[in-house]
Amino acid sequence: MNINEIIEYLKAYDGPDIKMMEVCGTHTASIFKSGIRSLISPKIHLISGPGCPVCVTPTAYIDKCGEYALMDNHVLMTFGDMIKVPGTHGSLADLKGEGAHVEMMYSPFEAIEKAKANPDITYVLAAVGFETTTPAYALMIDKAEREGVKNIRLVTALKTIIPALQWICENEDGIDAFICPGHVSTIIGSKPYEALAEKYHKPFVVAGFEAEQILAVIYDIVRQLESGHEDVNNLYRNAVRDEGNIKAQEILARCFEAGPAMWRGLGVIPGSGHYLTGKYAEYDGGSMGLDADMELPASCRCGDVITGRITPGDCPMFGTGCTPLAPYGPCMVSAEGACGIWYRNR
Amino acid sequence: MCVAIPGKIVSMDGDMAKVDFSGNLTNVNTGIIDAKVGQYVLVHAGCAIEVMEKDKAEELIELFGEIEELENEYK
Amino acid sequence: MKITMAHGSGGNASKELMGNIFGKYFKNDILDKLEDAAVLDVSGRIAMSTDSFVVTPLEFKGGNIGKLCVCGTVNDVLMMGAEPKYLTCGFIMEEGLDIDLLEKAVASMARQAEEAGVKIVAGDTKVVEGSGGLMINTTGIGVIPETRDVSAENCAPGDKIIVSGTLGDHHACILSARMEIENEIKSDCGCLKDITDALFGAGIDVHTMRDVTRGGMGTILNEIADSSRTMIELQEAAIPVSEEVKGFAGMLGLDPLYMANEGKMIAIVPGDQAEKALELMRATEHGANAAIIGEVKQLSCKKDNDMSGTDADAETKPVVHIKTPLGATRVLDVLYGEGLPRIC
Numbered sequence: 001m002n003i004n005e006i007i008e009y010l011k012a013y014d015g016p017d018i019k020m021m022e023v024c025g026t027h028t029a030s031i032f033k034s035g036i037r038s039l040i041s042p043k044i045h046l047i048s049g050p051g052c053p054v055c056v057t058p059t060a061y062i063d064k065c066g067e068y069a070l071m072d073n074h075v076l077m078t079f080g081d082m083i084k085v086p087g088t089h090g091s092l093a094d095l096k097g098e099g100a101h102v103e104m105m106y107s108p109f110e111a112i113e114k115a116k117a118n119p120d121i122t123y124v125l126a127a128v129g130f131e132t133t134t135p136a137y138a139l140m141i142d143k144a145e146r147e148g149v150k151n152i153r154l155v156t157a158l159k160t161i162i163p164a165l166q167w168i169c170e171n172e173d174g175i176d177a178f179i180c181p182g183h184v185s186t187i188i189g190s191k192p193y194e195a196l197a198e199k200y201h202k203p204f205v206v207a208g209f210e211a212e213q214i215l216a217v218i219y220d221i222v223r224q225l226e227s228g229h230e231d232v233n234n235l236y237r238n239a240v241r242d243e244g245n246i247k248a249q250e251i252l253a254r255c256f257e258a259g260p261a262m263w264r265g266l267g268v269i270p271g272s273g274h275y276l277t278g279k280y281a282e283y284d285g286g287s288m289g290l291d292a293d294m295e296l297p298a299s300c301r302c303g304d305v306i307t308g309r310i311t312p313g314d315c316p317m318f319g320t321g322c323t324p325l326a327p328y329g330p331c332m333v334s335a336e337g338a339c340g341i342w343y344r345n346r
Numbered sequence: 347m348c349v350a351i352p353g354k355i356v357s358m359d360g361d362m363a364k365v366d367f368s369g370n371l372t373n374v375n376t377g378i379i380d381a382k383v384g385q386y387v388l389v390h391a392g393c394a395i396e397v398m399e400k401d402k403a404e405e406l407i408e409l410f411g412e413i414e415e416l417e418n419e420y421k
Numbered sequence: 422m423k424i425t426m427a428h429g430s431g432g433n434a435s436k437e438l439m440g441n442i443f444g445k446y447f448k449n450d451i452l453d454k455l456e457d458a459a460v461l462d463v464s465g466r467i468a469m470s471t472d473s474f475v476v477t478p479l480e481f482k483g484g485n486i487g488k489l490c491v492c493g494t495v496n497d498v499l500m501m502g503a504e505p506k507y508l509t510c511g512f513i514m515e516e517g518l519d520i521d522l523l524e525k526a527v528a529s530m531a532r533q534a535e536e537a538g539v540k541i542v543a544g545d546t547k548v549v550e551g552s553g554g555l556m557i558n559t560t561g562i563g564v565i566p567e568t569r570d571v572s573a574e575n576c577a578p579g580d581k582i583i584v585s586g587t588l589g590d591h592h593a594c595i596l597s598a599r600m601e602i603e604n605e606i607k608s609d610c611g612c613l614k615d616i617t618d619a620l621f622g623a624g625i626d627v628h629t630m631r632d633v634t635r636g637g638m639g640t641i642l643n644e645i646a647d648s649s650r651t652m653i654e655l656q657e658a659a660i661p662v663s664e665e666v667k668g669f670a671g672m673l674g675l676d677p678l679y680m681a682n683e684g685k686m687i688a689i690v691p692g693d694q695a696e697k698a699l700e701l702m703r704a705t706e707h708g709a710n711a712a713i714i715g716e717v718k719q720l721s722c723k724k725d726n727d728m729s730g731t732d733a734d735a736e737t738k739p740v741v742h743i744k745t746p747l748g749a750t751r752v753l754d755v756l757y758g759e760g761l762p763r764i765c
Contacts, residue, residue: 107392
C-alpha cells in the first residue's frame with residue numbers, strides 16, 4: 001500500500017455519502033493547506049468539529065480577560081489567536097489600543113520569569129486549550145507554587161474532548177465517523193475513544209497532521225464503514241501511545257478537577273472543563289461560570305457550523321456580515337476556525 | 347487544536363532542555379516525559395509532550411504497513 | 422551618550438548632532454548647499470515612493486534600521502523599472518536613544534545609498550519623549566528609462582514567476598530576536614539593484630516586479646492576480662524556504678508564504694525568457710537562490726472545490742492556486758491581520 005493507491009481509491013470512491021468529522025482545528029488547517037478535498041471523492045465529506053479552543057470560547061471569558069488587562073498592576077498574557085476575538089467591549093487587541101496591558105506569549109512558562117522579575121505586577125494568563133496545552137499550564141503553576149511565586153493567575157477555558165464528542169454523538173446523528181485529534185491523544189491516549197465507538201457504533205481513528213497521515217486515516221475510515229467495522233485505530237503511533245502520557249495525566253489530575261464548561265454553539269457540557277483545584281486553586285482568576293455569550297442574531301449559525309449540521313458557506317452571514325477582517329463569531333477569527341479557514345480558501 | 351512539532355534535545359538541565367528545531371534552539375520543559383539528549387521530542391507551547399522514536403520517513407513506512415494489516419481485517 | 426530633548430531644540434546640541442553624525446556621513450553636492458530644499462535636475466517619467474521604518478530591535482543579524490530604510494525605499498523605486506536617484510530622510514528620535522546606535526544607523530544609510538547609487542538630498546530630525554526608540558521615514562525617486570514598462574497589470578498568461586530567493590528570512594530573524602530563540606537566521610535586508618540591473622542589462626522583457634515585504638508572497642501574488650485579472654498557479658515544492666526558517670515557522674505556527682522579507686522580489690517574465698532570467702538572477706549576490714515557482718494562466722471559470730460560493734463574482738475571481746507535491750490544489754489567499762504566533 002502506498003499513498004498513490006490510497007489517493008486513487010479515495011478519488012474513485014462512489015459508495016454512499018460519508019460524513020466524517022475532524023475534531024481538531026489543526027487537522028482542519030492541515031486539510032486545507034494540503035488541498036486534501038481536491039484529492040478525494042465529493043461523496044466523502046469532511047466536517048470541521050469544535051476542536052479550536054478559540055472558536056468555542058464564550059464572550060464572558062473574553063470580557064473577564066479584558067477586565068484584568070485594564071486593571072492597574074496587571075498584565076494579561078495570551079496566545080496570538082485569542083487577541084482578535086470580539087468581546088462585549090471589543091477584542092483584546094481593541095483594548096490594547098486603549099491602553100490595556102496585553103502581552104503575547106509563546107509558552108505559559110514565560111509567566112514565571114516575568115512574575116519573578118516584576119513582583120508588583122500580577123500576570124494573568126488567558127489559559128485556553130485542550131488536553132494538549134493543559135499540561136503546560138499544570139507544570140507552570142506547579143513550579144510557581146513550589147517556588148512561592150504568587151503573582152500569577154490563570155483565567156481558564158480549558159476543555160476536555162471526550163465529553164464534547166459524547167455530546168455530538170448524542171445530539172447529531174449525521175456523522176458516520178471521527179478523525180481523532182492527534183496531539184490531544186498524545187496526552188489522553190486512544191483508549192478513551194473505545195467506549196464511544198462501542199456505544200455509538202462509529203469508527204474513531206487517531207491521525208497525525210501530515211497530508212499522507214490524514215489521507216491514510218480517511219482511507220481507513222472509508223474501509224471500516226464499507227466492511228461494517230466500528231473500531232478505534234491509532235494511526236499516529238509515533239506520537240500517541242494507546243494509554244497516552246501517564247505522567248501528564250497524573251499532573252493534570254493533581255492540579256485540575258473536572259467541571260462544567262460552556263462551549264459556544266453547543267452550550268454548557270457537564271464535566272468538559274478543567275479547573276484548578278486543591279492548593280493550586282488560589283491561582284485561579286475566577287474561571288468558573290463564565291458562561292454568558294453575546295446574543296447571536298438568528299442568522300449567525302456558529303453552533304450549526306461546529307456541529308457539522310451546515311458548512312460555513314451555508315451560513316447567511318458568511319462572507320457578508322462576518323469576514324476575517326470584521327469577524328462576528330470566533331469561528332471566523334481563529335486561523336483554525338472552520339469559517340476562517342473556509343473564507344481564506346474559498 | 348494544537349500545533350506541535352518534533353525537535354531534537356541537545357542538552358538537559360533539570361526539567362528543562364534545549365531543543366533544536368532545524369537550527370532554532372529554544373528552552374523546553376520536559377516535566378512530563380522521560381527523554382535523553384539526542385532524542386526527538388514533540389513540543390507544544392514550550393512543553394515536550396512525548397518522545398518520538400521514529401523519523402518522518404520511518405513513521406510513514408510504519409503507517410502504510412499498518413494500513414495493509416488493517417486491510418486484511420476488512421476483507 | 423543618549424539623545425535628550427536638547428538635541429531637538431535647534432540650539433547647540435542640535436548643531437553638534439548635525440555636525441558629528443549626519444554631516445559626517447551624508448555628503449554630496451546637493452545636500453552640502455544647505456538650502457531650504459534640494460533642487461534636482463531630472464526629466465522623464467519618475468517613480469516615487471515613501472515608507473516609514475519601525476523595527477524592534479533596531480539592530481539585527483544582517484542589518485539595522487539604517488540599512489533597512491534605504492533598501493526598503495530604493496527597492497520600491499526599482500520595482501517600477503526605475504533607476505533610483507535621490508532619497509530624503511526624516512528621523513523621529515525618542516529621548517534616551519543611544520547616540521552610538523544612531524551613528525551606526527546613519528553610517529549604514531550612507532554606505533547603502535552609495536551602493537545603490539542614490540544621493541540623500543534632504544533630511545529632518547525631531548526628538549520626542551519616549552524610551553530610546555528610533556523611527557525613520559525615507560522617500561525616494563528614480564527615473565524610468567523609456568524602454569521599460571513594468572506594472573502589475575502587465576503580467577499575462579504564459580508568463581513565468583521567479584522569486585529571487587528564500588522566503589521569510591527577515592521576519593524570522595526579527596521575531597527570533599524578540600522571542601529569544603537562538604538561531605543563525607539573518608535578515609535578507611538588501612538592495613535589489615544587482616538583480617534589476619542584470620535583468621534589464623540583458624534585455625529581459627520584465628512584465629511585473631514586486632519586492633516581497635509585509636504580507637508576504639501570498640498577499641503580493643494575490644494583488645498581482647487581481648490587477649492583471651489572471652490566475653496564478655504555483656508549484657509548492659519549487660518555493661524556496663531555508664530549513665531553518667521552515668523550522669522556525671513550524672515552531673510558531675507561521676506560514677513562510679505570509680512572512681515578510683526585506684531583500685526579496687518576484688519577477689514575472691515571458692515564458693520563453695524565464696530560464697535566461699533565472700540564470701541572470703542566480704549570478705547576482707541577492708538572487709543566488711532564485712527559483713521559477715509558477716506561471717500565469719487565463720482566469721478559468723470553473724472552481725475545483727466543492728464550496729458553495731455565496732459570492733456572485735466567485736466564478737471569475739482572480740486567484741492564486743498552489744499545487745502540492747501530492748497533486749492537490751489549494752487556494753492561496755491574502756494575509757488577514759497580523760501574522761501572530763499561535764498555539765492552536
